Amino acid sequence: MRSFTIRKWKGRILASSLTITDVEAGYGSVRVLHGVSITVEDGESVVLLGSNGNGKSTLIKCITGIVRPSAGAITLDVDGVTTDLVGMAPQDIVGLGIAMVPEGRRLFPALSVEENLVLGAFRKEARPMIAENLDFVFETFPRLKERRGQLAGSMSGGEQQMVAVARALMSNPKILLVDEPSVGLAPILVSQMIAKIKELKDQRAMTVLMAEQNFNQAIKIADRGYVIVHGEIAYEGATAEDLSNNDMIKEYYLGA
Amino acid sequence: MFTFDLLINAVAAGLMLGGFYAAVAIGLSITFGQLDIVNIAHPTFVILGSFVAFVINESFGIDPVLIGVVFMPIFYFLGMGLYQIYYVSFEKTGQESLSGLAFFFGLMFILEVLMILAFGVDYRLVSAAYIGETLHIGPLDLPLRMLIPAVAATLMTIAVVLYMSKTFMGKAIMAVSQDRLALQLMGADPIRVKRIALGIAIATAALAGALLIIIQPVEPSVGRLYIGRIFAIVVLGGMGSISGTFFAAILIGVVESFIATFYGPSWAPAVGFGILLLTLAIRPQGLFGRA
Numbered sequence: 340m341r342s343f344t345i346r347k348w349k350g351r352i353l354a355s356s357l358t359i360t361d362v363e364a365g366y367g368s369v370r371v372l373h374g375v376s377i378t379v380e381d382g383e384s385v386v387l388l389g390s391n392g393n394g395k396s397t398l399i400k401c402i403t404g405i406v407r408p409s410a411g412a413i414t415l416d417v418d419g420v421t422t423d424l425v426g427m428a429p430q431d432i433v434g435l436g437i438a439m440v441p442e443g444r445r446l447f448p449a450l451s452v453e454e455n456l457v458l459g460a461f462r463k464e465a466r467p468m469i470a471e472n473l474d475f476v477f478e479t480f481p482r483l484k485e486r487r488g489q490l491a492g493s494m495s496g497g498e499q500q501m502v503a504v505a506r507a508l509m510s511n512p513k514i515l516l517v518d519e520p521s522v523g524l525a526p527i528l529v530s531q532m533i534a535k536i537k538e539l540k541d542q543r544a545m546t547v548l549m550a551e552q553n554f555n556q557a558i559k560i561a562d563r564g565y566v567i568v569h570g571e572i573a574y575e576g577a578t579a580e581d582l583s584n585n586d587m588i589k590e591y592y593l594g595a
Numbered sequence: 596m597f598t599f600d601l602l603i604n605a606v607a608a609g610l611m612l613g614g615f616y617a618a619v620a621i622g623l624s625i626t627f628g629q630l631d632i633v634n635i636a637h638p639t640f641v642i643l644g645s646f647v648a649f650v651i652n653e654s655f656g657i658d659p660v661l662i663g664v665v666f667m668p669i670f671y672f673l674g675m676g677l678y679q680i681y682y683v684s685f686e687k688t689g690q691e692s693l694s695g696l697a698f699f700f701g702l703m704f705i706l707e708v709l710m711i712l713a714f715g716v717d718y719r720l721v722s723a724a725y726i727g728e729t730l731h732i733g734p735l736d737l738p739l740r741m742l743i744p745a746v747a748a749t750l751m752t753i754a755v756v757l758y759m760s761k762t763f764m765g766k767a768i769m770a771v772s773q774d775r776l777a778l779q780l781m782g783a784d785p786i787r788v789k790r791i792a793l794g795i796a797i798a799t800a801a802l803a804g805a806l807l808i809i810i811q812p813v814e815p816s817v818g819r820l821y822i823g824r825i826f827a828i829v830v831l832g833g834m835g836s837i838s839g840t841f842f843a844a845i846l847i848g849v850v851e852s853f854i855a856t857f858y859g860p861s862w863a864p865a866v867g868f869g870i871l872l873l874t875l876a877i878r879p880q881g882l883f884g885r886a
């Protein structure tokens with residue numbers, strides 16, 4: 340299998356980071372995020388931990404423009420170009436090289452696996468690389484190659500999660516946002532999926548932000564992370580060890 | 596009396612009739628089947644295509660098929676504009692289901708009235724050298740006024756199927772009603788995708804209309820005769836399947852031709868719905884539906 344350990348892809352030095360500052364957001368009159376600030380530096384795997392309903396998905400949706408923050412800033416730095424993402428449409432944000440694996444996967448159920456993957460390469464920058472990216476994801480997930488003609492809606496949960504991750508990779512992203520890959524999957528499949536994402540991140544020199552409530556799974560990929568409680572960052576762990584040793588996390592996740 | 600000659604001529608006439616039905620149904624297959632837009636005015640755009648062919652053919656003697664093809668881009672922009680109005684007035688505010696239907700109903704009547712004001716209620720014809728000709732192959736009689744539209748419709752279907760399956764935009768059109776947000780996450784603007792799709796749908800009406808007026812004389816409200824049949828074809832073929840629509844159109848054409856030949860033409864229009872109901876009882880997703 341090909342391996343790219345230096346932070347280069349197709350000869351270009353890639354540098355990409357996200358900075359989220361004092362973001363407030365919600366739905367209608369319900370405030371969900373209260374002044375959230377996080378950063379994701381180039382090449383990092385950052386995890387956003389928090390149990391159900393604390394605002395993880397809302398924050399991810401703010402980054403991709405699905406939810407518009409009422410205050411605060413979200414900036415993307417790619418190869419020295421800084422873009423303010425607030426107010427941009429999701430398709431334009433995705434066009435800058437951010438891919439999102441949404442909670443619940445959101446495949447196109449009546450399209451085949453391959454058609455789903457091809458749509459992943461819709462953005463202009465990804466189109467010239469469609470053939471090699473398709474080879475790459477089929478190499479990564481051989482199961483999808485076998486099932487390329489099957490309707491996505493008729494696949495098992497684990498296979499659908501593979502399609503969702505593979506489809507995001509087809510857009511050749513610099514930053515990959517993954518929202519709760521563990522939902523609805525057996526623990527063994529979650530472990531495999533997280534290991535795969537970690538491997539992909541290294542191979543493709545991507546920057547990863549993953550929202551997850553399953554601490555024991557998320558910690559496997561984390562360089563560092565945040566804990567979000569009731570829409571506020573309650574703890575910031577500078578390393579995976581910090582996260583593991585933190586009392587609050589133990590209380591929340593490890594039943595200590 | 597049931598003879599071999601009668602049989603194969605009934606089949607041939609049905610295939611040609613079905614080919615023409617496909618030309619009218621393809622556009623609706625895109626709007627209704629792919630976009631979930633109940634464009635009840637589609638046959639009226641087909642009639643508009645017929646009158647464009649009539650006017651230009653009468654003034655300049657240009658071949659009606661050529662006129663249909665040349666007007667496809669103009670109808671494409673018409674369709675894009677139509678979607679924009681529909682989007683701003685209904686979809687944006689989430690009122691597309693009922694008010695949207697009323698919109699297309701209204702559009703149908705307005706277009707019809709405008710055409711009546713412009714052309715009157717008389718039946719109009721086009722002229723072309725081949726319209727009175729018939730190709731004889733053994734026992735087969737193939738009137739060119741049926742054969743040429745069928746061939747043109749088949750070519751148009753192939754072009755649309757290729758566009759849908761081979762281009763990014765075509766795939767996005769297939770996906771847009773399944774999950775609009777997910778499509779945005781692919782980097783596509785769903786409004787633009789739907790605008791292009793409705794543009795293509797209305798573009799097919801330009802050619803379908805030209806083909807119709809080659810087959811038979813046309814007056815402004817003749818489109819209404821086709822509404823039920825065309826919706827039946829789209830549902831029968833399977834929502835979202837363009838090639839399914841084509842085969843369903845052929846099937847309806849052949850069966851109608853059989854009924855007309857062996858039982859009498861008055862039964863033919865009921866056939867489409869009969870087949871539709873029968874199919875839906877056995878295969879709710881239609882003949883070629885995906886899910």
Ligand SMILES: Nc1ncnc2c1ncn2[C@@H]1O[C@H](COP(=O)(O)OP(=O)(O)O)[C@@H](O)[C@H]1O
Pocket residue numbers: 366369371389390391392393394395396397398
């Ligand atoms: N579309 C929505 N409309 C209204 N409230 C929502 C919506 N989505 C999420 N919420 C609310 O926002 C809060 C945070 O939800 P979410 O960001 O999905 O949390 P998490 O991903 O951490 O489980 C919850 O109280 C949830 O009920």
Ligand SMILES: [Mg+2]
Pocket residue numbers: 395396397442518519
């Ligand atoms: Mg969530």
